[in-house]
Amino acid sequence: MASERQFNAVPPVLLTADGSTEGVLQVVDTAGLYFGMSCQLQNNTSPSLTVYVKTVVDSTTMYVGPTRGGLDHNVDLSAFTVATASTISAQAQNKASVPNESRLLATYETDPVNAWRTVPVDSYGNHYTKTNPLPVTPFSQFFGSLTLGSLGMPVLFTQCLTDIQYDQVTSTVVGNIETLYFYSDGTLVDTIVITYTSDGWSFQCAGIPGESFLLLEDGGWITLEDNSGFILLE
Numbered sequence: 001m002a003s004e005r006q007f008n009a010v011p012p013v014l015l016t017a018d019g020s021t022e023g024v025l026q027v028v029d030t031a032g033l034y035f036g037m038s039c040q041l042q043n044n045t046s047p048s049l050t051v052y053v054k055t056v057v058d059s060t061t062m063y064v065g066p067t068r069g070g071l072d073h074n075v076d077l078s079a080f081t082v083a084t085a086s087t088i089s090a091q092a093q094n095k096a097s098v099p100n101e102s103r104l105l106a107t108y109e110t111d112p113v114n115a116w117r118t119v120p121v122d123s124y125g126n127h128y129t130k131t132n133p134l135p136v137t138p139f140s141q142f143f144g145s146l147t148l149g150s151l152g153m154p155v156l157f158t159q160c161l162t163d164i165q166y167d168q169v170t171s172t173v174v175g176n177i178e179t180l181y182f183y184s185d186g187t188l189v190d191t192i193v194i195t196y197t198s199d200g201w202s203f204q205c206a207g208i209p210g211e212s213f214l215l216l217e218d219g220g221w222i223t224l225e226d227n228s229g230f231i232l233l234e
Contacts, residue, residue, distance in 0.1 A: 006094055007037055012087035016060065019077025019086065023054070023064050027088060030056050031123045036096035039064065041077065043084035051075060051088075059124050064088075068096075160205035164190050 010032045017026035019041070033039070033053055041049040041064075051064035054073045063073040080086035098106075107117045120134070121127055128134045166182040166189055173179075182190040193204040 006092055007034060007090065008032065009092040010037075010039075010088075010090040012042070012089040015080060015082055015086045015088070018082055019080040021076045021078050023051075023073030023075045023077060025062050025064060025077065025088060026060055027062065028060070030059055030062050033062060033088075033090065036068070037090050038068070038093055039088050039090045041080050041086065041088050043080050043086035045084050046079045049077075049080070051077075056124065160192055160203075161190065166190070 013027045013029060013033075015025060015027055019025060033056060035053050035056065037053045039051050039053060041051060051066065052068050053062060054065045054071050055063040057063070064075065064077070065071070065073040066075045109115055109117050119127060122132065126132055161182070164182060166184050168183040168186075170181045170183070171178060172181075176196040178194040178196075180192040180194070181188055182192075190205075195204070
């Protein structure tokens, strides 16, 4: 749950390396931990220690310090080790007030962009790129390895695979032709051939003899009745 004025509580997160003598922590995941948060370090042998987040470096590394203000992270955390099951956690708390000038500096992209940043970032503040892609979920659990062309055709898949039982799908691409193979218990039960054309995708269902579909670039689609010569609009 998001809150405008409060940070959400963070349940105990295990350390993956012994605490350093200079406030550096390696943890399982830094998601939910933000600059300025008050946190508690705990383990099986030492008294709990209150620290404040100074920098979240990446998804597993962070710096903490002994006081709320400033960026000083000169604090000895060597008592918090992996062997003693050390964790860091945080209670729900009010967000620290950020001066307007600091907000502007945090969101302004300097040369060569020279613009206020409005791009989406992940939970660690990283931009989405080819190596850090935006996570997406395919429309079916079976189609995780298929191309964008085939993933854009759920209605046509439903039309072609009516009454077909399958538990595995594989895909091959040769030039502008993609062939999907549907298996049940290792036996091929159906195929679909997708051909990309200048007008859209030609979609041939092996399970429906004499009939194919054309998926248009604008998202609409038509049924082609090959034997009769008619085009039936859907």
